[in-house]
Amino acid sequence: MGARFILRNALLVVSLALLGYGIMQPVEADVRWLICLWAAAPLLGVAGWLSQPAPPPGLARSIYNVGLVILLGFGMLSLQLLRQQFVQADAIYNYVAVGADGSTTSNVRPVLDSQRVLRGQIIDQHGTVLADSEAVEGFARRTYPLAESYDIAAFSNILGFFSTRYGQSGLEATYAAYLTGERGNEIQRLQEQFVGGERRGNSLVLTLNAELQARAAQALAGRVGAVVVLDPRSGAVLAMVSQPGFDPRGLSFDPSADDWDAENARVSAYWAQINADSAGQPLLNRSAQGLYPPGSTFKTLTAIAALEHQGAGQADSITCPEEYLPDPSAPPVVNAVPNLSSLTGDPASLEKVYAYSCNTAFAQYAVRLGPELFGDTARQFDIYPPQRAPSTYGEFSDLPTAASLLYVDPGFLNQPRGMADTGYGQGQLLITPLEMAMITAAVANDGVMMRPYLVQKIIRPDGSLIVEQSARPIRRAMSSATAQTMRLNMSAVARYGFGRVVSEYLPDIAVGGKSGTAENMPGSPPHAWFIALAPLDSPRYAVAVMVERGGEGSSVGARLAGEVLAAAFATE
Incomplete structure (x- = not known):
């Protein structure tokens, strides 16, 4: 094994390492990639030169050297195209450049493409359509049929928003790939690319009970706070309220508007309005993100x-x-x-x-x-x-x-x-209120914590199933004996203790609970909390409620929890 062979292999390893490191750099690090590319080029050239036997002197040597340089140039160009067209294609397609003054520059095609996809429906457990899409003049518009029956703001922390200007949040963001059909419907996507036709996404079927969600929001009565209702046996999220909320229609661009500039201005004004509410923070999902x-x-x-x-x-x-x-x-x-x-x-x-x-x-x-x-x-x-x-x-x-x-x-x-x-x-x-609901659910479920989930299944436009979630335990958090004792302790709170107000809302159902009056800032009213489970002998509901600066948990919290539990039984 000669020195020529060792040197060639060493140069190949170093150059390939540089190229591998550089090609995986994010779009923002293009300079780093180009440095790696130019550093690897001469190393590859020398390695290529060492790989061939020395040509005879004269014209043949000159042709060989020129050919090696041309081949190296095409190789560098090919690597650059490979990175742009395949490795970083999606990142470049969706890249947003931010200038020193805060201005942004981006590719308009993703926005236009997103406006042509009929995003899938979002449906509650009883078949109530919460969000849908309709075609308007060649574009898609997100619609909210639930607004005909309910206060749409009560569902905003779950649905989130879909905006061509400000992105997406909530389920619209988490399940965007399914809702747009990018995942779960690959064959139809290929057909649309080659044949054309309407682009329609997949639909989400939720564990949510829309009627219970609406009634829980009504029980909060405009106060800042959160409500979580779980099925302790499965972990299914039956209600998850956060107030204040927002109207996702305010952030949804209407392509049928006569003046698109005015429509963009309307969306921008609503975005500024909800972000200006620093106290209420409508975009914060207090149920799952609020820490108290x-x-x-x-x-x-x-x-x-x-x-x-x-x-x-x-x-x-x-x-x-x-x-x-x-x-x-x-x-x-x-x-x-x-x-x-x-x-x-x-x-x-x-x-x-x-x-x-x-x-x-x-x-x-x-x-x-x-x-x-x-x-x-x-x-x-x-x-x-x-x-x-x-x-x-x-x-x-x-x-x-x-x-x-x-x-x-x-x-x-x-x-x-x-x-x-x-x-x-x-x-x-x-x-978080979700965490307190999880503790309550574990007590209700004989000590076993179940994984909480909100999306029951994902279905294609033709109704065929893509994914279906099922009950899955996380772990046993306490012994069965401890859980049984805690249910009796929670029953005592509701029967004769400081949370007995909750029982007034369920006169024929045994319930367990615990109040909480949480100090936060000096001079500020306490947060009112209450957790509850019912029916006591075989719990189907685990509830956590919290009212920011609401007062006493034994009164304010217990009444709210009682109303929510009563609504849960009434909407079964």
């Missing part, structure tokens, strides 16, 4: 931890003092209601301190458990410390989500007062 202190609803998880770790938690040995001092250097933990021990008894029981929401009792439980055992239980429900938290709640992929956090500052739970505050639902907890 959960208040006393989180005592549910503390109780589960005490039951699952009996040796440390000692769930059956508890008191409800007026004050509890976990750290002499910090203020004591106090109860929201004075003289609670007259209701809980002394010694008390887990059922009584849960029913009457005794802060000092749950602070004791948390301190007994400590950060490790408490954190282990939290992780069973996908509640993480910040250093381990994913960017989203990965078990729910139908819509954008936020991961729930056990605390914010590193080492917070190592402080006794931090541990105590977390135990009764304050501290630095940041939890």
Whole structure:
């Protein structure tokens, strides 16, 4: 093996590595790709020259050298075309360049193409068409038949918007490839490309109950907040409300408009309007993305931890003092209601301190458990410390989500007062309403957490099935015995505890629940929370409601949860 052979192979490896690295660079890094291409070119030239036996001197050598240079030039050009036409074709097609002044330049063809595709329908579990498309003068327009019967804003956080100017969100974004027919209907796409014809996407059939969604939004009555209703047996999302919402029609371009400039101005004005509402944030899906202190609803998880770790938690040995001092250097933990021990008894029981929401009792439980055992239980429900938290709640992929956090500052739970505050639902907890619904659903489902899902199936325009989702467990989050005990504890809240208001809405159905009144900012009213499940013996519904700055969870939250549960049974 000669030096010539070794050098040639080394040059080939280095040049191919440069080309492989460069060709995969994003569109924004074209300079990096060109540097790699030009750096690899002479290396390939030398490697090619070394690959051939030395030609005789004279004209033959000159022709060989010129041919090698021409071949190398065509090779570089071919690689550039390969990158543009195949490797980065989609990225270049959809690329938006942003200038120094914030102005944008993009290819207009994707916008025009998207306006010619009749996006598939979005349909609720009963066949109610929520979103559809119609052809108008050679273009497609997104329509919302549900607006004839319901307040369309109540569905906006789920449907999202489709805008040729501002993109898409919600299900319109998550399932865009299916709704446009790019996925799931490849044969028809090929036929359309060669033969032509109307381009129609696939349809989504949801687990959502449109009537329940509308009634839950009505129960919120314009207040800022969220409602989540799950089927605990399957994880199906039956309702997911976030208020305030928006009207997706306001962002949908109407190709039949006489003046397209005026139509674009209308869309821009509505976009500016909803983004100007910094307090309401209509584009935020509070159900799955809103992070809030959960208040006393989180005592549910503390109780589960005490039951699952009996040796440390000692769930059956508890008191409800007026004050509890976990750290002499910090203020004591106090109860929201004075003289609670007259209701809980002394010694008390887990059922009584849960029913009457005794802060000092749950602070004791948390301190007994400590950060490790408490954190282990939290992780069973996908509640993480910040250093381990994913960017989203990965078990729910139908819509954008936020991961729930056990605390914010590193080492917070190592402080006794931090541990105590977390135990009764304050501290630095940041939890989504979806997460609280998932905890409730796990209690309802005998301790097993089911993967939440909103899209039941995807069907082609001819009705044939592409994908169908089914119930899938995530994990067993607690023992069956713990879940049964927690259902009894939640029943006590609704029967005689601080959440008994919820039972007024379901006089003939046994229900379980837990209220939460979550402090947020000094001088601001607390967030009102309530979680509930029903019917108690075989739960079909798990509910979490939250009203921002709404007041007491035992009144405001319980009434809202009661109305939502009543609507769920009425719309079965």
